[in-house]
Amino acid sequence: MLRVAVPNKGTLAGPASEMLAEAGYRQRHEQRDLTVLDTANEVEFFFLRPKDIAIYVGSGELDLGLTGRDLARDSGAPVEERLALGFGGSTFRYAAPAGPHEWTVADLQGKRIATSYPKLVTNDLAQHGVTADVIRLEGAVEISIQLGVADAIADVVGSGRTLRQHGLVAFGDQICNSEAVVIERRGSDEEQAKNQLIARLQGVVFAQQYVMLDYNCPRELLDDATKVTPGLESPTMSPLADDRWVAVRAMVSRKEAPAIMDRLAAVGARAILSSDIRACRL
Numbered sequence: 701m702l703r704v705a706v707p708n709k710g711t712l713a714g715p716a717s718e719m720l721a722e723a724g725y726r727q728r729h730e731q732r733d734l735t736v737l738d739t740a741n742e743v744e745f746f747f748l749r750p751k752d753i754a755i756y757v758g759s760g761e762l763d764l765g766l767t768g769r770d771l772a773r774d775s776g777a778p779v780e781e782r783l784a785l786g787f788g789g790s791t792f793r794y795a796a797p798a799g800p801h802e803w804t805v806a807d808l809q810g811k812r813i814a815t816s817y818p819k820l821v822t823n824d825l826a827q828h829g830v831t832a833d834v835i836r837l838e839g840a841v842e843i844s845i846q847l848g849v850a851d852a853i854a855d856v857v858g859s860g861r862t863l864r865q866h867g868l869v870a871f872g873d874q875i876c877n878s879e880a881v882v883i884e885r886r887g888s889d890e891e892q893a894k895n896q897l898i899a900r901l902q903g904v905v906f907a908q909q910y911v912m913l914d915y916n917c918p919r920e921l922l923d924d925a926t927k928v929t930p931g932l933e934s935p936t937m938s939p940l941a942d943d944r945w946v947a948v949r950a951m952v953s954r955k956e957a958p959a960i961m962d963r964l965a966a967v968g969a970r971a972i973l974s975s976d977i978r979a980c981r982l
């Protein structure tokens with residue numbers, strides 16, 4: 701039985717469970733359940749605090765875990781990434797009060813830096829040759845400067861709204877560019893059961909990043925149109941009842957789909973349809 705850790709709370713919990721459900725796995729109905737047994741797929745899911753997941757996976761107690769890249773790095777546990785999941789995107793940045801003085805990482809020398817990710821920050825400071833006092837807080841880190849316990853912070857930045865609300869500006873390079881990832885213990889054995897779960901999740905990640913385009917195209921314009929939609933291997937073409945036209949089907953990147961549809965229309969394609977893909981194996 702494969703044992704897999706899933707976030708039980710926080711930003712990643714909802715999307716992680718939704719992605720597993722989309723990949724065909726049983727997920728919990730009760731928020732307070734800590735385990736779910738999916739006998740059909742021979743997987744047991746453990747719903748754990750996101751910060752703890754890398755510790756369980758690194759110890760070898762659990763085979764795989766879904767967590768944030770920043771959390772995995774901060775844990776210091778011996779884990780490696782198998783798959784990036786394309787949600788929970790954030791950056792991890794230093795920030796300090798906005799003002800005439802523009803902060804640099806070197807200015808942190810001898811200062812107090814509040815964070816919920818102390819290892820990530822300590823390692824980054826060491827790389828910069830800076831010695832500072834790292835103060836560990838559980839959350840609401842942005843308020844620590846006005847409450848007088850820190851001079852600067854290092855925290856997760858999503859939209860940047862929380863920083864702005866507290867009159868803070870980010871500075872220095874990103875300490876970490878994070879998203880939700882699947883991790884396993886470093887150097888652990890290749891196993892068919894693990895590979896299968898990863899392949900199913902990969903199928904959902906691809907499906908979310910692509911759409912299926914269908915369109916009709918006059919035969920003489922096929923070369924031009926299929927240059928716009930080469931597909932992943934090659935587009936599917938089917939004859940229409942009217943022999944002068946062909947139906948074409950190809951996967952395209954979701955982000956680029958609107959521009960591609962414009963270009964197809966300009967080439968002379970008609971009835972251009974875009975549809976979602978639920979899951980796939982490529």
Ligand SMILES: Nc1ncnc2c1ncn2[C@@H]1O[C@H](COP(=O)(O)OP(=O)(O)OP(=O)(O)O)[C@@H](O)[C@H]1O
Pocket residue numbers: 709710711712750751767768769770771788789790839856857858859878879
């Ligand atoms: N806007 C965001 N705020 C917080 N975390 C985010 C955001 N966007 C992505 N994440 C990611 O979510 C993970 C944080 O998980 P965590 O459980 O701390 O969530 P949380 O929403 O902060 O929960 P908690 O209420 O327990 O602090 C990190 O990997 C982080 O990069």
Ligand SMILES: O=P(O)(O)OC[C@H]1O[C@H](OP(=O)(O)OP(=O)(O)O)[C@H](O)[C@@H]1O
Pocket residue numbers: 838839840841842855856857858859860861862863
């Ligand atoms: O850039 P933004 O979109 O504003 O998001 C970033 C904020 O969201 C998170 O806080 P969370 O709500 O998780 O509270 P916490 O500080 O208690 O973890 C994070 O720690 C930042 O404070």
Ligand SMILES: [Mg+2]
Pocket residue numbers: 839
């Ligand atoms: Mg948080």
